[in-house]
Amino acid sequence: MLAVPPLGAETITLSNGEWLPYLSQSLPHYGTVSRIVTEAFALEGISVKYVFRPWPRAYAEAQRGLVAGSVVWSVGEAGTERAREFLSSDTVLESHSVFFHRKGFDFRWGSDQDLAGLRIGGVAGYEYRFEGLPGIRIERAQTEELSLRKLVAGRVDVVPASLDVGLYILRTRFKPAEADAITVAPGRFYSTQYRLIMRRADAASSAYIVRFNRGLRKLKESGRYDEYMADLAAGRY
Missing domain, CATH: 3.40.190.10 (Periplasmic binding protein-like II)
Incomplete structure (x- = not known):
């Protein structure tokens, strides 16, 4: 069964970009990683809308609060600009x-x-x-x-x-x-870990990160996360 948010579920907008085969407007489910993010949120009753941008613009729009967050980014050590300005989720992808x-x-x-x-x-x-x-x-x-x-x-x-x-x-x-x-x-x-990022300055970000992490754990416990990554490795995206 796919994770599908209920009718009337709250919707958030995330910026996204072209990084084949992980993320792309042209791929089924917008790519493996987009699918994982979508379904993790859906398990928490949240629907995701993606806007696809060149990567610098995808980051800038998240930085300015024009979108709720952006997928997916490496964050780096505490004290870097990205770590200072954004909250980050558990690891969505390890490349x-x-x-x-x-x-x-x-x-x-x-x-x-x-x-x-x-x-x-x-x-x-x-x-x-x-x-x-x-x-x-x-x-x-x-x-x-x-x-x-x-x-x-x-x-x-x-x-x-x-x-x-x-x-x-x-x-x-x-x-x-x-x-x-x-x-x-x-x-x-x-190896690099990539995560969902959401702006620290936005009051709702902390709760969204908590809910996303909870949904991601559910997705992994169900076995679907491993299934989607196996599909990726088999060239199905």
Whole structure:
């Protein structure tokens, strides 16, 4: 059974954005993560309306209180701007970053020092924890897709990316033979937790976060959360 809020349920508006395959206006249920947020709130009698924006605007509208909150964001340590200005929910998504490389290329990641001397395909504007280390060279493209195309062409050796995002791009935007030429190095070099954020200055935010967390726990206890994540891993979004 899907979680469906009762008729006349209160409705909140959240800003959202394009981050395939997790979030997208073009995907069923607006993507796996949107579905999880929607159903967690529904279990608490709250209906969600999404407005899809470019990410800077999605954040700014939440920051200014033009929407009740935004999905989904990493929050960081206490004292950062985001942690100061927003309340955050329990973890909605934990994204694991891995290294993609060509099959036949001998690469195993154990520490950041293993990257020294390699041509690393990065994305413009992204920060990588290993940049600046001795022997590390990052060749940036505008998107992860373009970095992966450079990898297929042999112009870079490895590409760090979210496992789900990288697999989605290979599955949907590359020829099967091209995608089959790429593999993933064992091990996760980084994991990031993403959460619903709601403005601290809004009086209703605290109660909404409590209710959302309660709904999210119910969704996990029912097994549906794991089911939706399994669908994501199987390429059903």
